[in-house]
Amino acid sequence: MPKPHTPDPTTVLERVMRGPLEQPIRRSGRVGMILLIGIVGFVAGLSGGLVAISFLLPTPSVIDGITLRRNRNASSVTPALPALAPITASVVDLFAVDGKAETPALLPLASRTGRGVALTSDGWVVTVRSSLPLRPTIRPVAVTADRKIRRIDRIAFDPISDLAFVHIPDLQAAVLPLRSRTGMSIGATLFAPTPDGGLIPLTLRTIVARDTMGTVRSSDRWGSTIALHAPSDTPPGTPVVDADGAMVGITTDGIHALPIDAVTSALPPLFADGIVSRNVLGITYRDASEFGFSERESTDGVVIVRDGRVPAIRSTSPLVSRMSEGDVLLAIGDDPLTARRLLPELLQEYPIGASVTIRARHERREVTIEVPLGTVKGEVLVVAEPAAQRRNVE
Incomplete structure (x- = not known):
């Protein structure tokens, strides 16, 4: 009779010791798989929900977005047009x-x-x-x-x-009504008529175009101009108007215009005598701000200087015996001379040949003098008709 098999105690002990360790390992693998499937399912469900919500919400299309941007640009670039x-x-x-x-x-x-x-x-x-x-x-x-x-x-x-x-x-x-540049801001939109009967927008770049440092100016030459961002083919003599249709300047070339103040100040003598007369002072000058004065002295005003061979004070100037080269003119009447209040323009605000009070710094002393303004008359041309009769000219 065969003997019954008796298991080896060592083998039994190994199985007993090994079994509890293997069982949790298999159980933890199943739990990880379940968690991974759950996370994937949650993400898929969330994505599906977001897609469903997106269909319910009003989403602008690409065309709508482009149209909106065009409208914004149009509203900022195209202001109200003058008549x-x-x-x-x-x-x-x-x-x-x-x-x-x-x-x-x-x-x-x-x-x-x-x-x-x-x-x-x-x-x-x-x-x-x-x-x-x-x-x-x-x-x-x-x-x-x-x-x-x-x-x-x-x-x-x-x-x-x-x-x-x-x-x-x-x-x-x-x-057209005339309007001074006073009140216009840099970047303002202006307009000019085109030769083909339309309007073209212009942008005001600077109100007073300043010369480069060191430029010698003349009291007998209009000093300010309007600088524009404009097409270069704008004909000279074209009016520059604002959104109300008022004329604010007249072009001298494609990108510059004389302000309307230059026109209006010439009209009284033109309408009275058919000739343009102007006030002059007969000096050349530079801005005082270009010189290094001491702190106790103002940098306003203009310094009388020589322009090459041209004397600082001409022999016909009313200042010829009252001022000298290097003196500083500070004000005409109650108006100080600054970059915005130029000397030639201030002179035109007085009647032709009027006496004015000038505040100046002469030999480092501030003085006040009264002088009559000099005058100059513009040339007048009479255009003769040709000998042949012109039936087409009215």
Whole structure:
């Protein structure tokens, strides 16, 4: 009879000791798998929920976003436009024709030299010198908004600026309101009429274009200008208007314009005598801020200096025996001389030839003197009609 198998106590003990250790290992693996499946399911459910919510919410499309950006840009770049009809009706185009021949019925665009703006309903138009290339064989004529060719019989030049005033007999044109640059801010949007009958926006870059450091200026030359961000093909003599249609300047080239103050200050003598007269002081100067004065002295005012061979004080100046080179003019009347209150412009605020009080620093002493302003008259040209009868010019 076989003997019953008796297990080895050592083997039994190993199984007993090993079993409890193996069982938890298998159980922990199942738990980890369950947790991983649960996390994946939760993430999938959350993603599905978010997708479902996204379908329920109003989401702007790409086209809507582009349209919104365009609208924002349009609202900031395109302000209210001035009325075009009065501006167009006030502008004349200037042409150069053969001075001895009869005016042709049609004028080629290549002969257009610039533009002008009506100042009065009886024929005075303001433009700039560069739009009137006068030569012995050339005669200027004007084309008005009604497409009629009209003759120019008189031209009055401004002696201290690039302005020119032409007279057109029997002109009936709209007259724009005039507005000083005072109150305009840098970056303001202005407008100019185009030769094809539209409007183009301009941006005011600076109100007073300052010269480079060390520039010697003249008291007998208009000092300020309006600098613009504008197309370079803007014809000279084009009016610059604001959003209300008021004229604030007139272009001298594609990116600069003379402020309307230069025009209005010339009108009283022009309307009274048909000639432009201006106040002058007969000196050349630089801003006092360019010099190193002591702390107790102000940097306002202008320093009388020489300009090359040109004397600092000309022999015709009312200051010739009262001031000397190196003296500082501080104020004219109650108006201090600053970068915003330029000397030539201040002089034009007084009647022609008036006496003014000047506060100055002479030989390091502050003095007050009273002098009569000097005067200068601009050139006047009478435009003669050619011998041939011109049936096409009214």
